Amino acid sequence: MKGTYTTYTMNHIRLTLLFVFLAVFSHTASAQDFKSAAGVRLGYPFSVSYKTFITETNALEAYVGFRSYSGVANWISINGAYQVHNDIAELEGLQWYYGGGAGAQFWSYDFDASGSTTFSVSGYLGLQYTFADTPVTASIDWVPTYFFGSSSYGAFNSFGGGYGALAVRYVLGRP
Template identity: 70%
Template sequence: MNKIKYFFILAAFWGFSVQLAAQNFNSAIGVRFGYPFSISYKTFISESHALEGYVGFRGYSGVANWISINGAYQIHSDIDAIDGLEWYYGAGAGAQFWSYDFAESGSTTFSVSGYLGLQYTFEEAPVSVSIDWVPTFFIGDSRYGAFNSFGGGYGALAARYTLGRQ
């Protein structure tokens, strides 16, 4: 067998052996410190599957800025070595509403994102923190012309107040 077949066999065994997470809260609200800076709401729809929505702002040195609306579907899994620590992955989509300082018009772009992160929920406090990497592909037109590009530098450090503790 070649190396690709070995990789897929190992990935399949690993996927079946992953333990699902049993988070200790139902939902959380807070902020994402990153690109863009955002207000975030996350809710679990099962023990390991969550939906996150966030609205953010990003400025570009007095030239342009955007307001974005994003949603993500995430799958969480416990890291057994540390109570309260989980890793997650997922996918999402968003829309960015651009405003330009040098023009009286704006534009809209759309995005498709992947998510890979760590989340820690404190046992003694109603707080959850996470850090994630969100590689994003943007689609649409902007004042700069066609805006079909990939951005690998997106992500955030988030802090949220948990609701519905279990």
Template identity: 60%
Template sequence: MKNLFRTIALTLCLCFIFQSEAVAQDYKSAVGLRLGYPWAASYKTFISESNAIEVYASYRGFTGWSWIGLNGAYQIHNDLGSTEGLQWYYGGGAGIQFWSAGDVDLSGTFFNISGYLGLQYTFADTPISLTADWVPTFFIGDGFGGFGGFGGGYGNLGVRYVLSGNGKK
């Protein structure tokens, strides 16, 4: 539990340190897919020049086990170098997963706290935004066998269609 609180404290400190940097987003809102671990339908909207909220519904299935989940994240974007449309972002979020193990008739509900670290590129002349991120996650719950704890293998490649904003600064 101490490591969890340290991670949260470090994330909050980084948010405040980098918050003063001014950048302009390439769009207002976009919808698309997160392809990876887990698969998800995503909606992202900027609430200020550099701050965005992303919500997504996810699914992950593998032999005998599956889950569906709902997640939300607060992300802070910063321009990366002189390449127009390229940004890096970080943030934090929370969610809930509903697990099922059909082979042994077990199920469980887990809450999660996640960190986000990624890259985003928005095309200048096309309403498409691409992302790649790492989402380290801490699961809290007492489902089948007491599973819970840290998972560092979560992340996605994402593609979104820009709904508002023309893809240009």
């Protein structure tokens, strides 16, 4: 058991170092070809999403999601993220991005009609493709998330490495 925990911890340290490396050493300029887009994130949680660029490379994304755990518990989440986008020169319209964000999850427990609130901090690493002739953008990302908070059952602290989504959005404005 101890070896599994050590391997698990080392993998998280490596991922954290990768995010730090990307944040520090990626200063590639890129030009975004849309201002904002709205759509859905098909993942955990299933969400409606709005993304807007505040500069040519920096975007804010907000999304509201829902997740159910087999009739035992549900949550509604509100999340926000700051993302930095960089062009992949070999394919026009394709970008990679990284960033960070925070959220709140409002839990409902079916087995005793109680609820609680947890909070989260997340990292983002993804790819986004904007179609040239269609007002659609698609992205896929990985969103490792640390949850914290408390409920009537005690403290809640958990890391989830399996979060992320495939997002499809309709482009609302082009510069």
